[in-house]
Amino acid sequence: MRLASFQITHFRSINDSGPIELSRITTILGRNDTGKSNLLRALHSLNPAEGPVSALSPIKNFPRHRRLSECTADTPVVHTRWRLEPQEQAELVRMLPRASGVSHVTAGRGYGPARWAGLEGLGDLSIDVGDAKGKIRKIVPAVKAAAEKLADELRAPLEQAADAFDGAMILNPDLLKWSEGAQLALAALRQALAAAGAELADKPAQMVTELEELSLSIVSDGPALARAKAWILERLPRFVFVDEYPALQGRQNIADYLSSEARDHLSSAQRSFGTLCRAAGLDPRELHALHERGDQATRNQLVNRAGAAMTAEIRRLWKDRPLKVRFNLDGDEFDTLVSDPGGAYEVEVGLDERSRGFQWFFAFHVAFFAGLRGEAGEQGDGAIVLLLDEPGLHLHPRSQADLLAHFEQDFAQQIVYTTHSPFMVPAGEKAPVRIAQLEGGAGTTLSSRELAAIGGNARIGALFDLAQEPPAAVSESAAATVPAEPAVAAAAA
The missing domain is CATH 3.40.50 (Rossmann fold)
Structure with a gap:
């Protein structure tokens, strides 16, 4: 669905x-x-x-x-x-x-x-009334014709059964009531035919069967409709719904994690660590067992491979700069380290020492994209609808654009998200943007705006009801030299 x-x-x-x-991804924009x-x-x-x-x-x-x-x-x-x-x-x-x-x-x-x-x-x-009446009109004389071939003591009861059938089968606007009576009348007719040892010709016999099927379908419709409604809800x-986004700590203790998991008492940070391991293709139990056996070489190979794969994924998504992710093991301590190979100095720091924006993006990718792939399971991606409240709040505008691309390219689930950032508005020609407004006694209402013909700062102004003229204190020549992105940011502020 x-x-x-x-x-x-x-x-x-x-x-x-x-x-x-x-649509598959819908923006609800508002102050x-x-x-x-x-x-x-x-x-x-x-x-x-x-x-x-x-x-x-x-x-x-x-x-x-x-x-x-x-x-x-x-x-x-x-x-x-x-x-x-x-x-x-x-x-x-x-x-x-x-x-x-x-x-x-x-x-x-x-x-x-x-x-x-x-x-x-x-x-x-509904039923085809004319067809049902036609069948009844043909069945009654067919039964009486079969009765004519019987001895007197058998003929009279069968003729009476035919008349009773004719009266009971009169169509009623209340189809359920009619079908319940029709089932009884049809059963009585079959019983009378069997008692008399009479058989109908093939065509009238087929009509009796068709009327039985019709009445059964009507009687069964109520329970079938109830089952259909229950099926919809199932x-x-x-x-x-997410309005607080989980943070990933730069260091976790594997032994503590496994102990808490066994007691079904994982903290929020430990649950995020478990999701990180699944996203990276690592098994904490295997890493702990290798440590106890003293097989450090295999442990290092596993985390090096996982770090390389995670680095490739983050570089695909995070366009700000090509960062490197490395997982390091020191006994049972598991560190997530991030460095900038393209920087003047390749300094490696823990994940929780990086910018708040990068921490958010990394945690979002791990907890939602990687985590939801497993959660959807056999039910398929359509089994989940993501409702995200103000995602990417701490991201730089260009990184917010990366987040929108992440939604579009990597999530199969439907996403409905709210934002008050102009940089979280899709740039597509048919951008599915809904504008939230709160006006007096009307309360919160939503409206849609046609955005295809609007571009640049004019588009932002149309979305946020902002004046397009530069502030009075800014000269005309100065306003013309302001870079596009800061101008948008200033208008949004």
């Missing part, structure tokens, strides 16, 4: 966001305190990756300017629309045959823990 759109209502600063159309994060928090509550769906607190989440008595368990909060993949459509049709034209499904929740699902474009349950991708 792919998330096509969502709408948030009655949540914190949001009265009604309006439908928000999504501080416009309610961008609230959109992601509400959406995350529909199917959180970290646990079961729970009730939302009205005291904490219902808009503060409204009375709590207005909020009930059924007050809607999240409405989502999902596009089915072809194989999912086929699976749905096998479950519910009348869903053959369904390509999108919906799911939502309110303040209570219950969720609901729907099938967009699912037609009302198949919903999980939402991973």
Whole structure:
């Protein structure tokens, strides 16, 4: 499934966001305190990756300017629309045959823990009335014709059964009620034919079978529809919401990590270390065992290979400068070291001594890209939707552009992220940017703007409602010589 759109209502600063159309990567842009994060928090509550769906607190989440008595368990909060993949459509049709034209499904929740699902474009349950009446009209005389060939004591009961069948099969607008009666009437007719030892001709017999199948399909439709809705909720991708980004420490102790893992008591830093090892293709248990056996040569070969692979990956993504990553082992101490081979002096320092921006980028790559590849597992990349609140906040503008390229090139998952940085706005001609605004009683709303025809600083100004004229204190000649990137940064500030 792919998330096509969502709408948030009655949540914190949001009265009604309006439908928000999504692509694979969607930017929600806005100034501080416009309610961008609230959109992601509400959406995350529909199917959180970290646990079961729970009730939302009205005291904490219902808009503060409204009375709590207005909020009930059924007050809607999240409405989502999902596009089915072809194989999912086929699976749905096998479950519910009348869903053959369904390509999108919906799911939502309110303040209570219950969720609901729907099938967009699912037609009302219906039958070909003319065809059913025609079959009934032909079956009754066929039964009576078969009765004419019987002895008197057998003929009368069968003729009575034919008349009873004719009366019971009168079509009712309530198809479920009709189908339940039809099943009983058809079963009684078969029983009467068997008791009389009579057989219908092939064509009327086939019509009886077809009416049985029709009535069974109607009776089964209710449970099938319930199963289809349950299937939708079971198949919903999980939402991973991140507003605090994990940091990787430059040094970890492997023995301490393994001890904490055995007790299921890993700290946040240790969990990040485990993800780093998976991303680098290293097994802490193997490294610890080799240390205890005194096989330092093999340990060094493993970490050297892992460092070279990680260096190649980071250089592909981090365009600021070609840094080198090296993993060093000192007993059970595991160090992540970073150096700049192209610098005047190739000084090697621990990861946590590098710039905050590089630490963030490195941790993001390891924890999210490398980590999520394993987490998606057999469910596929579509099983997760990433909701990122202000990613890359500490990155230089050029590094923010690298992060956008990382999203585009390396993530198969859908990504919805918020930002107030003009450098985190995609530069594509059809950039999927949604503008968050907070206006008076309307609360947080989103709008889309056509960005294809706007470029450079004018584009930034259009997004942020900034004046395009240089400040009065700057002369016309000076304004003309200001480099493009600082000019944008000044406008954004």
